[in-house]
Structures are given as structure tokens and as C-alpha cells.
Amino acid sequence: MSELKSLGKPTRRVDALEKVLGTGRYTHDLKIPGMLVAKVLRSPVPHAEIVKLDVTPALKVPGVVAAITSEDFVDHGNWGFPVKDDYMLAYKKVRYVGDPIAAVAAETEEAAEAGLQAIVLELKELPAVFDVHEALKPDAPILHEELAKAQAEETTSGELEDAEFIEVHGKGNLSETLIVRQGDPLSKLSECDVVLDAAYSVAHQEHAYLETEAALAVPTADGGVTVFVGDQNPFITLSNLVMTLGMPGKVRVVQSPHTGGAFGGKSDMVYETAAQAAMLAIKSGRPVKLVTSREESMIASYKRDAMEMRYRLGATKDGRLRAAKIECWADSGAYASMTPFTSWRATIHAMGPYHYEDCHVDMMCVYTNNGYSGAFRGFGNTEVTAASEQAIDELAEMCGMDPMDFRLKNCVELGDTLPFGQKLEYSVGLKQCLERVRKISDWDRKRAEYSRQPAHQEIRRGIGVASFFHGLSLGAEGLDFAEHTIRLGEGNKFEILTGLSDFGQGSRTVFSLIASEVLGFPVERFQWLPCDTDVVQECGPTVASRSTILGGNATRLAAMRLLTQLYDAAAMMMGCMVPEVRQEGEVFYGPAGQRVTLDELIAYARANHIPLSAKARWEMPRIHWSFAKGRGVPYVAYHFGAQVAEVEVDRRTGVTKVLNIYAVHDVGKVVFPQGIRGQIIGGISQGLGYALMERVEFEKGYIQNPNxxxxxxxxxADMPVVTVEFVESELPFGPFGAKNVAEPSMVPTAPAILNAIYHATGRRIRHLPANLERVLLGYDLKDTVTTTVCQVGVCERAKCEL
Amino acid sequence: MSIKHFDYVRASSCAEAVALLSDPTHISRPLAGGTDLMVLRHKGEVQWDRLVDISQVPEMRTIVQQGEAIVVGAAVTHAEIVEHPLIQRYLPLLADACHSIGSPQIRNRGTIGGNVANAAACADTLPALVCLDAVARIVTKDGEMAVPVKDVVVGPNRTSLPAASVIRDFVIPIPPAQARMAFFKIGRRQVQSISRLSLACLGWLDADGRVAEVRIVPGACTPQTQRFDQAEAVMLGQVPTEELVRKAGQAGAVQMIAITGRRWSTPYKELALPALIERALRKVFGLPEVR
Incomplete structure (x- = not known):
């Protein structure tokens, strides 16, 4: 490959100015004359039957124009993927505090509020369940009776090999079981010199995006509706709207120019918000805007799932990993949402990027009345890596080995086979990441120095490492493609049309750089159109850190096609043959000294009706995972990386300060240097929060900390100094060799910090977050005065903790 | 959260503020920085139909030296206290406490009078003011009164302030030149966090190197912010030693439990409080810092 001109060079983010000048418009900013304000009535209890629901009194409130319930939607607004267990507004039952029940649209916020107050709602409270193990007991209250019945009729019928396991735990609230299978780890464990058996847990985490869920729905002349949203998946929003509103061809979804963050969270609740606003717009014939308050957003939206994990790992006494038996219980909450998928990714990554002779992973996704869980940066991998990388550290210590040496000894390399049967054929830079992070963190010196701190020392330092892998894109979850168009637009700029959203991660800049590299034009030559389902092609969801690979490849191919069109036009204009055309940046030359600028060429093309527009679709290599056998190829390739955390712990107060994080990630190829650094540092900040302070506190289903x-x-001030380096082990089919980075950046941070805390204090904290109490005492304390009976939106514990 | 409409009036003197607050035709609340009031309003936990803005009352806005005391107006913001030369010179403890509060935005709006009157158990100025023997001068409709800050706040969010009164200022005696002070705070993150536990400490030695005065005041620890006299007694009249500060720390924990009983947070605080007391005493009495 010749030397790159744009790619990997420092570039200004293409939408930076709009953001720093405050001119960029978000869904919250959108206003239309005659617009109504919508508000949603939400469940004040964790589990109840809807005995009576009447919105007609709301319509008598002055200013209220429309009010809706599940009755207004097709099939009661039933939706959900992969499990269709949710409703746009609750039908028959509510299953968590915050479950939407009804919505009103009114002239003013006050009228909308009064409208909600006027709704007649009678609930018959049902017993609720808040613990995954309780939920699996035979006498547990069932959240989804109909699904449970259907599951029971399905029987195991040899489909799942682990029938015995399921029988033991019952089926009622078990939404999904996922497995990985290789050999017989339990018998292998009995042969191992060193065996670890430990339980870990991680807590619910809130996405904390700056912009809460919002939608503006505008009725159209043909009786349809156009919905403006900030989401991750405009075409999924569209499909759900078409399915529940029942007006194919008349629904259009337009993304707002900017979306204030997502981190995996701008999905389900945005679909619901969009559907509620759209139905209210249809009923009222007026534009309707629905914006959730912060408390409403935090109470009603899905979280990163809490997960309990039991790890049994075995090794030889000289530190060679042999067997892993891993069991996990994911708290799906009230609905399945993405939990079957996050949990699947969790099973694939639960053993870490190491060799094992035998390995079983068993994952149970369990319904409870604790809110509900869904996608969040790392998508299951963040959860299991928090446990597995601590377990690896514990095992290394049992073998008397340095944690870095232990990982280097066991980590996978190119050509190795993962413990579910996949041979690693491309781009495996894990060993280089570990070796590099060892060097830049000055690991060996610090590890030795901190190990020598005298026992009485109160302020102690520690250094810890975590390494990991993260499968590219959707993997065997489903069809994985993107389709982009690059076409001539206004001002002689080329428009890149994509169905992938840029909600802050920088994909617009990545695509511009790739187009710039292929076409040889500066980044400023490209511009953006809003992601509009009537204009762009579907690209699949903007999830799974897939934009750079999928959208990047689609951009690269479209740019190559556009380039041939430009060469054709240039040859015509200069009266020569296409192979005789030579290009330097934005100037084309002919064999006889002809010289044409790009602007001249564009004018020529316009005058002669030569279309300059190219479309290209790119699809990931197709792969297969057997969910029944727990074996196969889950992802075509992986991101690899390692982070080292250096902490200072006050052993007498539990105060932990992270001093340094050294991050080395194998990203295939750096496309947008500032963007990729931003991703890594942002991911580390979320990982640090996950490690030390973040936990959505559910008390009998009520969130105690909703703001x-x-x-x-x-x-x-909590952020350490972050040192970022990259290993570029080229992915053959990545755009210019690039892989993924968004989610992987946060995956190893928490376990690296926890391992460093252990090194500093000798106290292993297996349950996240490692708050003051756990670091000081080794266990958590529970405030006994938490509120359990409170209204949605105002439920909160006393501000001070005495 | 319903949005309630309400009146707003700005007072130009304490007397006017008291008159406005006493007006029986309104349910009035005083507004200073608003950093607590706006949160309460957002939660719908308090009702009023008129706010009386006391943030611009001239006599509440100054920091001046009056004889052997510094007088800090109640409407002075935390940021102003942190930066004021008189505070930095004579009352660094108060500057440290104010600097530990919230974020720059909150410190730019929040006032010392508001911090006391709101009377949160975790208010960061409370241990500093109690430690400094500060006296609040309160204007009521019946005239003025002076009450030590330790008696103004009688429990979490409970004060002895008469209805329709305002705190005009705080009179804080300047500690002797040989006095040393310390303020420590533990939060759940490095900044912008609510105190899990804090400690204000002040003391000085006599000519023989014995403890002549020592004041130990934990914050976010007891319902009423107070000096921990049993911990102080361990030090008083003694030459400070490693062993003594450890004993004082232990005495502090014992006294805390005697006051609050065993609460959910006791297992944490009975370990963390002695650490803060020891460290504060080390700093105040010049013992080597721990590592």
C-alpha cells in the first residue's frame, strides 16, 4: 500500500465547530409552530395488573388534546427483538417502576401534567422478584406468563444439551440460556494442580448520556407521520413504528443533526418515545414533542445488566491454563430487550483471550422486576471481563507468577484456536499489546517497588493489568452490512449518505477521511445529510463498534466507484483515454498537458448530465455459531488490548485514586487519531466509574439514585493521566486494515483498577463497585433508610449519608 | 414535578428581608445562592409563593476584620471566601472547607449562610465554623440575636432559627498566631461529592510544647455538629506523640458511637474517623505526616 495521505493524520472533527459554538441542533432543540407537549404516565410499582385504565378524563382537562394507551396501537403495541415481550405502552400488566402506561399531548407542560393526573388508573399489585436466584425458584412470581407457558411447551427436545441444568433452575423467568462447550472442564479441574473457585458480581450501570430520550412527531399530509429522533438505529425505529402504528409507507424517521450521546442506550426507550409521540401526533393531527426528564430517563430506560458470576479455573503449577467452568446469571429485568444478545457476547468472552483445554460457559438471562437491562458499551464483555481478569490475576498469584507473565504465557496468538473451536486467522496483536503496555507502564519496576511497601504504610500504591479481546461488530447475531452513497451535492461538495448515526463517536470524520484517502480530495470536500430513512440506505444498527469497519468499507467502495466516474468524465472532457488521466489531489491531467480542476470537472459533468453518484454495499464475511452446541465462529476477528492501572489507596479510609492508566489497543489501523484517543479516554472514564462508584441502586425495584x-x-478530577498507544495488526478486510475501538476501550479498565487495588492493599474486591466501604472493610454497607414507596421521578434517598 | 409560579422580591437590607419574610399574605422563602432551594423546588418538596432574594443585601456581602474577629457576611459565596486574603491569612480552615464544596459553579453561587441555614448534616462549612467558635448574628423581627453556630443547627435540616429571620453574618474570632488548622473530607469521588465524613481541627501548643488548645469537629458524623471533647481531652495538656494521636482517634470513634449509636454506616466511620483525627492532629501539632 502506498503511503497514506489523509488516513491516520491529525484532523479536525468534521462537526467540531457546530458543537463548540453551540450551533449544532439536537432533538431537544427542535421546535415547530403549533407543537404540543407530551408526557407519559409511568408505573409507580414494580409489578401489577392493570385493573382499570381510562384516559377520557384526561381529555376533559383544558389544554389536553390527545391521550393514548396500548389500545391505540396495532396488537397493543407489542414489540421487542429478539423476544417480543414489550409494549409501546403497558398492556394488561406493568413489570417495573417506570413502565410506560399512558401518554397525553397538550398545549402546555402544565396541561399535560394535569392530564396525567386526571387519568384513572387502578393497579392490583402482584408479588415481585428482585433477585436472579429467587426468580428461578419454582414458586417465584412470573413476569411473562405467556412466554413462560410457550417455553414450557417447547420442551428441551434435545435442542439444548444442558437440559439437566435448566431443569434444576426452573424455566419460569428464564428468558434465555446460552452456552460455550469444549471438553469436560469439571473433570479436568480435578486434575489441575491449582484451582480457583470464586464468585464475582457487577452492578447495573447508567449510560448517563447528556441528552435524554426525545422525539418530535409531525403528521404528514398523506395521513402518515415523520418522526425526528436522536437514536442509534433509525431503521429499527422505523420498523417498530410501522409495526405498531400500522401505516407502512407513510412513516419516516429523520435523525436530528446531532445526538447527545448513546453508549448503547439510545434504542428501546427511543423507539417507545418515538411511537408514543407518533401516535399522539396522529390522534391530535398536530406536531407532538416528547422529552423525558433526567429522572424519568434514568428510571425508565434500560441499564447495563447486573451479573453474578462463578468462576472455576484450573492451571498447572507452572501457570498453564487448562480448564474453565463459568456460570453467569444476568439480570434482564422486566424485559428481554438486548439481554439475550449481550449475554451471548458475554458467554463468548467470559473465559478471556487464553488457551484452555476444556471450557464450559453457562449463561442464564433472568427476568426480574429491577427496571430492565439492555445494551451498554462492551455489551456483556465489560461485565464478564470485570470478573475473568480478576480471576486470572488470582490464579496467577496462586501459581506464584507475575500477572503479566501469566497472561503472556497463556494468551492467544495468530493461528491459535479459541476454546469454542474458532481458529484465529487474522489480526491478533494481543501479545504485542501486553509487551508494549508492560514497557510503557514501567511495570516490572513499579510492581516490584509497590510489592515492597512496608506493612504499616497507610497510603499504598498498586499496579494491575487486564487484557482482553472483543469480537468485531455483530458477529453471528445476524446479517452484518452497510450501504453508502457518495454523490455530488450543493457547493460542489460530495455528500456521504449513511444509515449509521454519529452520536458523538466521530464516524462522520472517519468516513470523510476514508473518502478523502480514496478520492485524493481534502476532507472539507465532503459533507453530511441527516440520516433520513427516505433518503439513505439501511446500514444495520449503529452498535457493536461497527461503524468504522462496516461504514468505512462501504465508504471506501463507494469512493472507488465515484473515482472511476470522475476519471471517465475527465477523459471525456480532456479528449483522452481513461488510462491516460493522471490525478494530483483536486487536479486531473491529460497526456498532452491538459489540466482540469475538480470544480471545472464538476461543472463539465453537470453541463453534460454525467451523474456523479456511487453506491456501494459491504457485507461482513458470513459465519456460523451453533447456539445449541455452544461452538462455532462467533465473530470473524477480534480487537485485542491491555490496560495497566496504577492506583493509590488510603488503607485507612478506603479512598482510591487512580494515578495512571496505560492503554495499548490493537485497532488494526488508526484512522482518526484525535477521535480514537477520545474514544479510549472516554471509555476509560466509564470503566473507572464502573470500577469505583457507579451503581444504579435498586431497592425493591425502586431506583434510589435517579439523578x-x-x-x-x-x-x-477523578481521571488519571492516560497514556494511549496502538498496535496496528492489520485486518485484511478492514478499511485500510482498521478494526473497532469504541466499546473495547472500556472493557479492561475496571479489572485493571481492581487488580491494582488488590496489589496495593492485599484485599480482593470481587463485587463492583469498589466503593469506600468495600475497599476499607472488604464488604459493602447498606443504608437501611432507603425509600421504597415513592413516586416515579421524585424517589430519592436522603441527600446526606450520616 | 409541577412547575409552580411564584413571586420574587429582592431585599436591600436585612430589616427589609425580615419584613418581607414576615408578611402573612405570602408563604415566603429566603433565596441566597439557590443551590439547595432550586433542588428542593425541582423535587417538589417545598412550597412557597414568593422568594425573598437576600443575595444582594450589602451588609451580608462583605468580609471584614473587626478587632480580633473576622466578620463574614452570610451572603458571601464559597468562592469569595476561598479567595479572600483575610480568610486565607487567618482562617485557612474555612477556606479549605469552602473549597471542598461542590463544583466551581456551586461555589460561585452557594453562600456560607445558606450552607448553615439549610443545615444538611453533611454541610462542609459546619465543622469549620463550629471549630472556629463562630457566632451567627441573626436578624429577627424582634431585633438581633447572636447564637453560636453549634447551636444554630440542632439536627439534620433542623435549625433554631426563629421564623422569618435571616442570618446576617458570622463573627469568627481570629485564632492566636501559633494556632494551626486542618480540614479533611472524604467523598465518593475526588471532587463535587457530598461528604461521607469530614473533620475540622484546630489547636496550638504552649511554651512547654504541651497542647494548650485543641478542637476536633467531625462533619457528616453526628446529627448536631459538635466538638468531640473526649478526643480533645486525650490531647489537652499533653505533649503530642504518635501514641497520643492514636488514642485521640480511638476516643473520637467511641464518642461518635456514644452519640449516634450503631448505625448502618458505623462500621465504616469507626475506622475512618480515627484516621482523620490522627492525621488532623499530626498536621496541627507538627508530627510527621503518614505515608
């Missing part, structure tokens, strides 16, 4: 005064995320 940022009580739900703490790291501030700038």
Missing part, C-alpha cells in the same frame, strides 16, 4: 446528585460518575 446525577446521587448517581455519581467520574469528574475530570
Amino acid at each position: 446525577f446528585d446521587t448517581y455519581l460518575i467520574p469528574t475530570a
Whole structure:
């Protein structure tokens, strides 16, 4: 490959100015004359039967124009993927505090509020369940009776090999069981010199995006509706709207120019918000805007799932991993949402990027009345890696080995086979990441120095490492493609049309750089159209850190096609043959000294009706995973990486300060240097919060910390010095060799910090977050005065903790 | 959260503020920085139909030296206290406490009077003010009164302030030149966090190197912010030693439990409080810092 001109060179983010000048428009900013304000009535209890629901009194409130319930939707607004267990507004039952029940649209916020108050709602409370193990007991209250019945009729019929396992745990609230199978780890464990058996857990985490869920729905002349949203998946929003509103061809979804963050969270609740606003717009014939408050967003939207894990790992006494038996229980909450998929990714990654002779993973997704769980950066991998990388550290210590040496000894390399049968054929830079992070963190010196701290020392330092892998894109979850168009637009700029959203991660800049590299034009030559389902092609969801690979390849191919069109036009204009055309940046030359600028060429093309527009679709290599056998190829390739955390712990107060994080990630190829650094540092801040302070506190189904005064995320002052380096082990089919980075950046942070805390204190904290109490005492304390009976939106514990 | 409409009036003197707050035709609340009031309003936990803005009352806005005391107006913001030369010179403990509060935005709006009057158990100025023997001068409709800050706040979110009164200022005696002070705070993150536990400490030695005065005041620890006299007694009249500060720390924990009983947070605080007391005493009495 010749030397790259744009790619990997420092570039200004293409939408930076709009953001820093405050001119960029978000869904919250959108206003239309005659617009109504919508509000949603939400369940004040964790589990209940809807005995009576009447919205007609709301319509008598002055200013209220429309009110809706599940009765207004097709099939009661039933939706959900992969399990169709949810409703746009609750039908028959509510299953968590915050479950939407009805919605009103009114002239003013006050009228909408009064409208909600006027709705007649009678609930018959049902017993609720808040613990995954309780939920699996035979006498547990069942959240989804109909699904449970259907499951029971399905029987195991040899489909799943682990029938015995399921029988033991019952089926009622078990939404999904996922497995990985290789050999017989339990018997292998009995042969191992060193065996670890430990339980870990991680807590619910809130996405904390700056912009809460919002939608503006505008009725159209043909009786349809156009919905403006900020989401991750405009075409999924569209499909869900078409399915539940029942007006194919008349629904259009337009993304707002900017979306204030997502991190995996701008999906389900945005679909619901969009559907509620759309139905209210249809009923009222007026534009309707629905914006959730912060508390409403935090109470009603899905979280990263809490997960309990039991790890049994075995090794030889000289530190060679042999067997892993891993069991996990994911708290799916009230609905399946993405939990079957996050849990599947969790099973694939639960053993870490190491060799094992035998390995079983068993994952149970369990319905409870704790809110509900869904996608969040790392998508299951963040959860299991928090446990597995601690377990690996514990095992290394049992073998008397340095944790870095232990990982280097066991980590996978190119050509190795993962413990579910996949041979690693491309781009495996894990060993290089570990070796590099060892060097830049000055690991060996610090590890030795901190190990020598005298026992009485109160302020102690520690250093810890975590390494990991993260499968590219959707993997065997489903068809994985993107389709982009690059076409001539206004001002002689080329428009890149994509169905992938840029909600802050920088994909617009990545695509511009790739187009710039292929076409040889500066980045400023490209511009953006809003992601509009009437204009762009479907690209699949903007999830799974897939934009760079999928959208990047679609951009690259479309740009190559556009380039041939430009060469054709240039040859015509200069009266020569196409192979005789030579290009330098934005100037084309002919064999006889002809010289044409791009602007001249565009004018020529316009005058002669030569279309300059190219479309290209790119699809991931197709792969197969056997869910029944727990073997196969889950992802075509993986991101690899390692992070080292250096902490200072006050052993007498539990105060932990992260001093340094060294991050080395194998990203295939750096496309957008500032963007990729931003991703890594942002991911580390979320990982640091996950490690030390973040936990959505459910008390009998009620979230106790629904705003940022009580739900703490790291501030700038909590951030360590972050040193970022990259290993570029080219992915043959990545755009210019590039892989993924968004989610992987946060996956190893929490376990690296926890391993460093252990190194500093000798106290292993197996349950996240490692708050003051756990670091000081080794166990958590529970405030006994938490509120359990409170209204949605105002439920909060006392601000001070005495 | 319903949005309630309400009146707003700005007072130009304490007397006017008291008159406005006493007006029986309104349910009035005083507004200073609003950093607590706006949160309460958002939660719908308090009702009023008129806010009386006391943030611009001239006599509440100054920091001045009056004889052997510094007088800090109640409407002075935390940021102003942190940066004021008189505070930095004579009352660094108060500057440290104010600097530990919230974020720059909150420190730019929040006031010391509001911090006391709101009377949160975790208010960061409370242990500092109690430690400094601060006296609040309160204007009521019946005239003025002076009450030590330790008696103004009688429990979490409970004060002895008469209805329709305002705190005009705080009179804080300047500690002797040989006095040393310390303020420590533990939160759940590095900044912008609510105190899990804090400690204000002040003391000085006599000519023989014995403890002449020591004040130990934990914050976010007891319902009423107070000096921990049993911990102080361990130090008083003694030459400070490693062993003594450890004993004082233990005495502090014992006293805390005697006051609060065993609460959910006791297992944490009975370990963390002695650490803070020891460290504060080390700093105040010049013992080597721990590592």
C-alpha cells in the first residue's frame, strides 16, 4: 500500500465547530409552530395488573388534546427483538417502576401534567422478584406468563444439551440460556494442580448520556407521520413504528443533526418515545414533542445488566491454563430487550483471550422486576471481563507468577484456536499489546517497588493489568452490512449518505477521511445529510463498534466507484483515454498537458448530465455459531488490548485514586487519531466509574439514585493521566486494515483498577463497585433508610449519608 | 414535578428581608445562592409563593476584620471566601472547607449562610465554623440575636432559627498566631461529592510544647455538629506523640458511637474517623505526616 495521505493524520472533527459554538441542533432543540407537549404516565410499582385504565378524563382537562394507551396501537403495541415481550405502552400488566402506561399531548407542560393526573388508573399489585436466584425458584412470581407457558411447551427436545441444568433452575423467568462447550472442564479441574473457585458480581450501570430520550412527531399530509429522533438505529425505529402504528409507507424517521450521546442506550426507550409521540401526533393531527426528564430517563430506560458470576479455573503449577467452568446469571429485568444478545457476547468472552483445554460457559438471562437491562458499551464483555481478569490475576498469584507473565504465557496468538473451536486467522496483536503496555507502564519496576511497601504504610500504591479481546461488530447475531452513497451535492461538495448515526463517536470524520484517502480530495470536500430513512440506505444498527469497519468499507467502495466516474468524465472532457488521466489531489491531467480542476470537472459533468453518484454495499464475511452446541465462529476477528492501572489507596479510609492508566489497543489501523484517543479516554472514564462508584441502586425495584446528585460518575478530577498507544495488526478486510475501538476501550479498565487495588492493599474486591466501604472493610454497607414507596421521578434517598 | 409560579422580591437590607419574610399574605422563602432551594423546588418538596432574594443585601456581602474577629457576611459565596486574603491569612480552615464544596459553579453561587441555614448534616462549612467558635448574628423581627453556630443547627435540616429571620453574618474570632488548622473530607469521588465524613481541627501548643488548645469537629458524623471533647481531652495538656494521636482517634470513634449509636454506616466511620483525627492532629501539632 502506498503511503497514506489523509488516513491516520491529525484532523479536525468534521462537526467540531457546530458543537463548540453551540450551533449544532439536537432533538431537544427542535421546535415547530403549533407543537404540543407530551408526557407519559409511568408505573409507580414494580409489578401489577392493570385493573382499570381510562384516559377520557384526561381529555376533559383544558389544554389536553390527545391521550393514548396500548389500545391505540396495532396488537397493543407489542414489540421487542429478539423476544417480543414489550409494549409501546403497558398492556394488561406493568413489570417495573417506570413502565410506560399512558401518554397525553397538550398545549402546555402544565396541561399535560394535569392530564396525567386526571387519568384513572387502578393497579392490583402482584408479588415481585428482585433477585436472579429467587426468580428461578419454582414458586417465584412470573413476569411473562405467556412466554413462560410457550417455553414450557417447547420442551428441551434435545435442542439444548444442558437440559439437566435448566431443569434444576426452573424455566419460569428464564428468558434465555446460552452456552460455550469444549471438553469436560469439571473433570479436568480435578486434575489441575491449582484451582480457583470464586464468585464475582457487577452492578447495573447508567449510560448517563447528556441528552435524554426525545422525539418530535409531525403528521404528514398523506395521513402518515415523520418522526425526528436522536437514536442509534433509525431503521429499527422505523420498523417498530410501522409495526405498531400500522401505516407502512407513510412513516419516516429523520435523525436530528446531532445526538447527545448513546453508549448503547439510545434504542428501546427511543423507539417507545418515538411511537408514543407518533401516535399522539396522529390522534391530535398536530406536531407532538416528547422529552423525558433526567429522572424519568434514568428510571425508565434500560441499564447495563447486573451479573453474578462463578468462576472455576484450573492451571498447572507452572501457570498453564487448562480448564474453565463459568456460570453467569444476568439480570434482564422486566424485559428481554438486548439481554439475550449481550449475554451471548458475554458467554463468548467470559473465559478471556487464553488457551484452555476444556471450557464450559453457562449463561442464564433472568427476568426480574429491577427496571430492565439492555445494551451498554462492551455489551456483556465489560461485565464478564470485570470478573475473568480478576480471576486470572488470582490464579496467577496462586501459581506464584507475575500477572503479566501469566497472561503472556497463556494468551492467544495468530493461528491459535479459541476454546469454542474458532481458529484465529487474522489480526491478533494481543501479545504485542501486553509487551508494549508492560514497557510503557514501567511495570516490572513499579510492581516490584509497590510489592515492597512496608506493612504499616497507610497510603499504598498498586499496579494491575487486564487484557482482553472483543469480537468485531455483530458477529453471528445476524446479517452484518452497510450501504453508502457518495454523490455530488450543493457547493460542489460530495455528500456521504449513511444509515449509521454519529452520536458523538466521530464516524462522520472517519468516513470523510476514508473518502478523502480514496478520492485524493481534502476532507472539507465532503459533507453530511441527516440520516433520513427516505433518503439513505439501511446500514444495520449503529452498535457493536461497527461503524468504522462496516461504514468505512462501504465508504471506501463507494469512493472507488465515484473515482472511476470522475476519471471517465475527465477523459471525456480532456479528449483522452481513461488510462491516460493522471490525478494530483483536486487536479486531473491529460497526456498532452491538459489540466482540469475538480470544480471545472464538476461543472463539465453537470453541463453534460454525467451523474456523479456511487453506491456501494459491504457485507461482513458470513459465519456460523451453533447456539445449541455452544461452538462455532462467533465473530470473524477480534480487537485485542491491555490496560495497566496504577492506583493509590488510603488503607485507612478506603479512598482510591487512580494515578495512571496505560492503554495499548490493537485497532488494526488508526484512522482518526484525535477521535480514537477520545474514544479510549472516554471509555476509560466509564470503566473507572464502573470500577469505583457507579451503581444504579435498586431497592425493591425502586431506583434510589435517579439523578446525577446521587448517581455519581467520574469528574475530570477523578481521571488519571492516560497514556494511549496502538498496535496496528492489520485486518485484511478492514478499511485500510482498521478494526473497532469504541466499546473495547472500556472493557479492561475496571479489572485493571481492581487488580491494582488488590496489589496495593492485599484485599480482593470481587463485587463492583469498589466503593469506600468495600475497599476499607472488604464488604459493602447498606443504608437501611432507603425509600421504597415513592413516586416515579421524585424517589430519592436522603441527600446526606450520616 | 409541577412547575409552580411564584413571586420574587429582592431585599436591600436585612430589616427589609425580615419584613418581607414576615408578611402573612405570602408563604415566603429566603433565596441566597439557590443551590439547595432550586433542588428542593425541582423535587417538589417545598412550597412557597414568593422568594425573598437576600443575595444582594450589602451588609451580608462583605468580609471584614473587626478587632480580633473576622466578620463574614452570610451572603458571601464559597468562592469569595476561598479567595479572600483575610480568610486565607487567618482562617485557612474555612477556606479549605469552602473549597471542598461542590463544583466551581456551586461555589460561585452557594453562600456560607445558606450552607448553615439549610443545615444538611453533611454541610462542609459546619465543622469549620463550629471549630472556629463562630457566632451567627441573626436578624429577627424582634431585633438581633447572636447564637453560636453549634447551636444554630440542632439536627439534620433542623435549625433554631426563629421564623422569618435571616442570618446576617458570622463573627469568627481570629485564632492566636501559633494556632494551626486542618480540614479533611472524604467523598465518593475526588471532587463535587457530598461528604461521607469530614473533620475540622484546630489547636496550638504552649511554651512547654504541651497542647494548650485543641478542637476536633467531625462533619457528616453526628446529627448536631459538635466538638468531640473526649478526643480533645486525650490531647489537652499533653505533649503530642504518635501514641497520643492514636488514642485521640480511638476516643473520637467511641464518642461518635456514644452519640449516634450503631448505625448502618458505623462500621465504616469507626475506622475512618480515627484516621482523620490522627492525621488532623499530626498536621496541627507538627508530627510527621503518614505515608
